[in-house]
Amino acid sequence: MHQNWSILFKAVACALVTCHLGFGQDPGTADTSAKVLDAGAENPALFDPKLANKTAPDKFRVKIETTKGVMIVEVDRSWSPNGADRFYNLVDIGYFKDIAIFRAIKGFMFQFGIHGNPNVSKVWKESNIKDDPRVPSVSNQVGYLTFAKAGFPDSRSTQFFVNLGNNKMLDPQGFTPIGKIVEGTAILTKIETKYDENSREVQGRFQSEGNAFISKKYPDIDYVKSITLINE
Numbered sequence: 001m002h003q004n005w006s007i008l009f010k011a012v013a014c015a016l017v018t019c020h021l022g023f024g025q026d027p028g029t030a031d032t033s034a035k036v037l038d039a040g041a042e043n044p045a046l047f048d049p050k051l052a053n054k055t056a057p058d059k060f061r062v063k064i065e066t067t068k069g070v071m072i073v074e075v076d077r078s079w080s081p082n083g084a085d086r087f088y089n090l091v092d093i094g095y096f097k098d099i100a101i102f103r104a105i106k107g108f109m110f111q112f113g114i115h116g117n118p119n120v121s122k123v124w125k126e127s128n129i130k131d132d133p134r135v136p137s138v139s140n141q142v143g144y145l146t147f148a149k150a151g152f153p154d155s156r157s158t159q160f161f162v163n164l165g166n167n168k169m170l171d172p173q174g175f176t177p178i179g180k181i182v183e184g185t186a187i188l189t190k191i192e193t194k195y196d197e198n199s200r201e202v203q204g205r206f207q208s209e210g211n212a213f214i215s216k217k218y219p220d221i222d223y224v225k226s227i228t229l230i231n232e
Contacts, residue, residue, distance in 0.1 A: 045093040046120050049127035056088035061182070061230040066101070067222045068191055071184035072230070073145050080132040080176040083147045083156060087178055088229075090158060095120075096227035100214045102206055104221070106193040109167065111148060112224050113159030114203070116211035125207060130154045132176050140167040143181040143188060149174060164188055192222045 045051035056077050064071045077084040090096060095115065104110035115121040131154055140146055140163045148159040153174075162181070181188070195218050206214045214221070 043093045045089075046095060047123055049124055052089035052093050054085070054089055054092060056084045060088065062091055062227050063230055064096075064184075064227050065225045066187060066191070067225060069184060069187045071181050071187050073179045074182045075145070075179035079135050079138045080147065080178045082129045082132050083176060083178045086129050086156065086158075087147075087160070091227050091229055095124075095158065096224055098211065098226075099224040100206070100211060100218075101191060101222045101224065102203070102214055102218070103161075103198050104191055104193040105164075105196055107165045109146075109161040109163050109165075110191050110193070110222075111159060111161040113148070113157075114206050115158070116214075118208055118210040121207050121210065124158050126157070128154050128157050131156070131174055134171060134174070134176060138177050140170045140175060140177060141180075142166060143185050144177040145179045145181070146170070146175050146177045162188065192220055195221060 056075070058077050059074060061072055061074045064073055075084050075087060098116050099112050100114065100116065101110050101112045102114060115124065131149075138144075142163055142165060144163045146161055146163065147156045148161050149155045160178075163177075167175075202214075202217060205217075
């Protein structure tokens with residue numbers, strides 16, 4: 001366990017241009033790449049962030065299917081309007097397909113959001129959104145889904161983390177939760193954390209080389225197989 005999560009998180013966050021959950025086995029490099037490329041053909045917004053500009057509902061739920069099971073997350077737009085809108089649009093255009101949980105630290109958090117197709121990652125990594133004011137009543141508690149960011153203003157893009165512990169020290173740093181897990185919290189203890197932290201070089205190569213790199217580097221990591229909107 002790291003002694004100072006605050007310093008650790010800021011340090012690694014700054015390593016990302018836009019710092020920022022499947023069945024237990026590696027989905028396979030070739031298959032994963034094929035799925036991602038197919039997704040790119042389905043929605044033009046994957047390659048043009050300007051086309052992903054819908055306003056999210058005040059509240060909405062998504063189904064997050066990971067390689068360890070399914071979670072249901074409820075997003076509350078009042079917590080982080082810009083963050084909720086971006087997440088809603090990413091889900092809506094099918095961005096989250098075979099997305100690696102590339103950073104997972106026991107008792108702290110697990111992080112995902114770098115696209116497995118480097119061509120998609122390239123156009124999104126600098127498509128940042130404005131920060132949202134902190135809502136004092138909302139904190140980085142266990143099971144809360146939060147937008148990751150770098151160490152400078154308005155740096156949120158496509159990366160998120162799920163809190164595995166009480167991380168209230170992140171609140172004043174601008175890490176604003178957008179929702180919380182309402183079903184499937186047992187998954188939190190199943191996500192693979194043996195690789196712990198990763199280096200700036202690993203994250204940079206993941207962005208430039210995609211799932212082909214990360215699945216080879218960390219063959220037992222978990223993936224977000226898909227995130228889909230739940231119509232209610």
